[in-house]
Amino acid sequence: LNHNAAISINHQGLDILLMGKGIAFKKKVGDSIDVNAIETSFVLKNSENMNRFTELFITVPPEVVACSERIINLGKIKLGKTLDEILYINLTDHIHSAIERHEQGMLIQNPLRWEIQRYYPDEYAIGVKALELIGRDLGISLALDEAAFIATHFVNASLDNPFNEPQKITEIVSSIEQKVKTTFKTELDEDLIDYYR
Structure with missing residues (x-):
């Protein structure tokens, strides 16, 4: 590589x-x-995930990948849950994108931060700790709203979610999407990689 x-x-x-x-x-x-x-x-047992992670690794600095791995390991310990391997891809990509936005002066507020903090306190605590690790390891201080975004990656990666969790997650994502459309007065192209993120 x-x-x-x-x-x-x-x-x-x-x-x-x-x-x-x-x-x-x-x-x-x-x-x-x-x-x-x-x-x-x-x-990564899934070959498609390995291919996606490999492609991602080519564009993401190794120190960001290593920091993401530390955050995931922390999350595994704190949650005591089995996490889907897709988390390695999604969280690494998210952190890399958040750092790029930060460097460009783009701040994205999370309108559901309070709800995420309330309904997913363990995942939110991981998000807060993740911000500390990013600051320590990468020298970048991301906004507290990022803790909630990071928390949602852990919620989505939990393999032992109750059956109603996917519906809650879908509602949260739809709400965030609507806020982005309203705030930025734009439509989102669902075929773009940025939309997938």
Whole structure:
């Protein structure tokens, strides 16, 4: 992929993304990787997710990927839940986009921050802690509204949601979409990658 990342196959035959400083420097397909150079690894069982994560990794700085992984690990511990592997893609992409918006001076308010904080306090606490980690690891201070956005990624990734959760999530997303349309007086093109985010 680049000097700091390579795709390999683990002992179970699954694709694995390996990251580490200079891990793939001067390496060709088929060369072995020094195990001591591996700082982080991702095993995504779904090949489509692995392809999407690989594409994302090419554009996202490794330190953002590593920070996202730390946030996800924190979330797993705090929630004590199994989380869908899509979280690695969605949260990494969200954090990268939030940083880009921050650097461009674009602030997006979350009109549902209070509701998310009230109905999903554990996920919201993870979002707040995520902002601390982003500040510490990446030197960027994102607005508190981002904590609620990050929380929704954890809500969406929970595999043990009660049956009514998808309906609540859909209502929240629809409400956010309507607020964006109203605030920015625009229509959203659902075919664009930015809409998917």
